[in-house]
Amino acid sequence: MSIVFSNSLFYDAGSFTADRIMQEATEKNMHLESLPSIAFFSDDPRVLLENVLYLYRSKKVGLVATKNRLSSNLSEKLRDMGFSVVVDGNILKPANPSAKLDNSDIYILTSGTTGDPKVIGHTWESLNTHKHTREIKPRRWAVTYLPGTYAWFQMVTMWMFVEGQNLILSSDPAPEGVISEAIKCGATAISSTPTFWRYIFLKTSISDLQKIPFNQISLGGEYVDQRILNDLKRIYINAQITHIYASTEMGVAIVVNDGLEGFPLSWVDDPKRGISIKDNTLYLNSKNSSKEFASLYDTKDKVEIRDNRVVIVGRQDVGLINVGGQKVPSSQIEGILLKNQKISWCRVYGRKSFLTNQIVAAEIVPKEKIHDMASFELELVEYCKENGLADWMIPRMWKFVDTIKMNSNYKTEKMV
Amino acid sequence: MKKENIISMMSTILEKQGKKPEAINDNDSLRDISFRSLDFSELCLKVEDEIGQELNFEAANLRKIETVDDVCQFVMKAMES
Numbered sequence: 001m002s003i004v005f006s007n008s009l010f011y012d013a014g015s016f017t018a019d020r021i022m023q024e025a026t027e028k029n030m031h032l033e034s035l036p037s038i039a040f041f042s043d044d045p046r047v048l049l050e051n052v053l054y055l056y057r058s059k060k061v062g063l064v065a066t067k068n069r070l071s072s073n074l075s076e077k078l079r080d081m082g083f084s085v086v087v088d089g090n091i092l093k094p095a096n097p098s099a100k101l102d103n104s105d106i107y108i109l110t111s112g113t114t115g116d117p118k119v120i121g122h123t124w125e126s127l128n129t130h131k132h133t134r135e136i137k138p139r140r141w142a143v144t145y146l147p148g149t150y151a152w153f154q155m156v157t158m159w160m161f162v163e164g165q166n167l168i169l170s171s172d173p174a175p176e177g178v179i180s181e182a183i184k185c186g187a188t189a190i191s192s193t194p195t196f197w198r199y200i201f202l203k204t205s206i207s208d209l210q211k212i213p214f215n216q217i218s219l220g221g222e223y224v225d226q227r228i229l230n231d232l233k234r235i236y237i238n239a240q241i242t243h244i245y246a247s248t249e250m251g252v253a254i255v256v257n258d259g260l261e262g263f264p265l266s267w268v269d270d271p272k273r274g275i276s277i278k279d280n281t282l283y284l285n286s287k288n289s290s291k292e293f294a295s296l297y298d299t300k301d302k303v304e305i306r307d308n309r310v311v312i313v314g315r316q317d318v319g320l321i322n323v324g325g326q327k328v329p330s331s332q333i334e335g336i337l338l339k340n341q342k343i344s345w346c347r348v349y350g351r352k353s354f355l356t357n358q359i360v361a362a363e364i365v366p367k368e369k370i371h372d373m374a375s376f377e378l379e380l381v382e383y384c385k386e387n388g389l390a391d392w393m394i395p396r397m398w399k400f401v402d403t404i405k406m407n408s409n410y411k412t413e414k415m416v
Numbered sequence: 417m418k419k420e421n422i423i424s425m426m427s428t429i430l431e432k433q434g435k436k437p438e439a440i441n442d443n444d445s446l447r448d449i450s451f452r453s454l455d456f457s458e459l460c461l462k463v464e465d466e467i468g469q470e471l472n473f474e475a476a477n478l479r480k481i482e483t484v485d486d487v488c489q490f491v492m493k494a495m496e497s
Contacts, residue, residue, distance in 0.1 A: 359457045396454065396461070397465075
């Protein structure tokens with residue numbers, strides 16, 4: 001694999017070729033030449049991109065992430081693993097310089113939704129998933145993912161290794177900032193979470209969004225429901241809309257381009273795809289996985305089969321609501337609510353209850369202003385019943401809000 | 417919070433579940449008006465939201481709850497403690 005030096009990066013009103021960034025990165029990091037493995041932390045997305053190029057050129061083992069990911073525990077863990085930790089240029093030497101890392105090139109932090117972030121090793125080969133794609137049209141990609149995450153590396157390795165792929169980084173991390181930068185720099189493609197779009201739909205008019213000539217929209221990081229696929233297709237009629245199932249451990253594992261939620265049932269147990277289902281749980285053996293997870297892997301995602309499609313309904317370990325001993329993933333209820341055209345966005349969670357352990361509660365962003373909340377609540381309860389939710393799964397506490405909290409990677413923040 | 421407010425909340429909860437009786441009286445049994453544990457949970461959380469503090473329940477008192485009046489007394493006591 002070699003870097004496509006002519007690919008460009010658009011950032012902070014400037015445009016820079018990969019060649020130029022590589023040269024700058026080499027000069028800036030000369031003082032780090034003696035360090036074999038480096039974990040870089042910075043809040044400047046361009047600096048982190050430079051660091052990636054530096055790691056590649058110098059064949060060092062590395063990790064890059066934003067400073068908000070760096071806790072004292074993580075710093076200690078990385079230094080024990082043998083990393084020098086570099087925060088905005090300041091170097092903390094490894095606590096255990098003789099520690100041997102495995103044969104990975106790049107280590108990536110998981111989101112930490114299920115506890116402390118894990119450090120997962122990948123190689124440039126496993127990160128460059130684009131080598132499996134036959135033809136990739138030249139594009140300008142608006143980057144929405146948090147630097148250092150697996151999804152961000154997907155964008156960055158595409159930029160590094162695939163001809164004609166250019167990136168637009170925004171110095172303003174708010175979704176509006178990303179979109180405004182995308183407009184300014186003539187973006188033609190974007191990859192983001194469904195939550196990113198739900199937020200943007202609240203803040204930006206359809207006619208303004210239609211002015212962005214997106215011909216490729218990729219979705220990932222969260223469950224992708226039919227509603228968001230349809231909403232995007234209505235705005236970007238000619239765009240290819242792709243949804244991707246990926247995780248830091250598994251890498252990109254499932255890519256769907258047919259505009260329908262879930263994936264075809266015929267893909268299950270197809271030896272080329274490495275997808276299995278056991279006890280309604282998704283298992284994957286992905287060709288893009290970290291070496292550590294190169295066997296059939298329990299994703300802990302619950303699935304349902306509907307109309308010859310496999311649809312992911314929620315996780316077994318995160319967001320489970322326990323009502324008197326009966327358990328349901330919050331995303332299963334969210335999936336049903338999001339099909340309602342009067343709802344723009346929602347978040348379902350369990351509220352602590354003395355009598356039943358938890359009861360189901362929901363935050364709802366209505367599509368239009370609601371004048372009679374009590375009637376709307378009644379309407380939603382009826383809607384839930386009609387859509388097959390058992391009594392105990394139907395939200396009891398409803399809150400109508402203007403927006404919902406999302407995290408720095410544009411995922412709807414789970415309430416725990 | 418007064419007793420009539422609690423009864424009004426009970427009535428709203430039952431209505432939302434499609435089982436509102438014509439009237440709710442003190443001596444009505446919870447079984448007769450189909451006021452179940454989930455309804456009771458919802459009532460307690462609604463009261464907590466209304467008064468802005470968590471209710472302090474005594475588990476032993478729960479066993480004695482059979483009527484609408486029992487619910488009201490239980491909630492009012494929990495608000496005091």
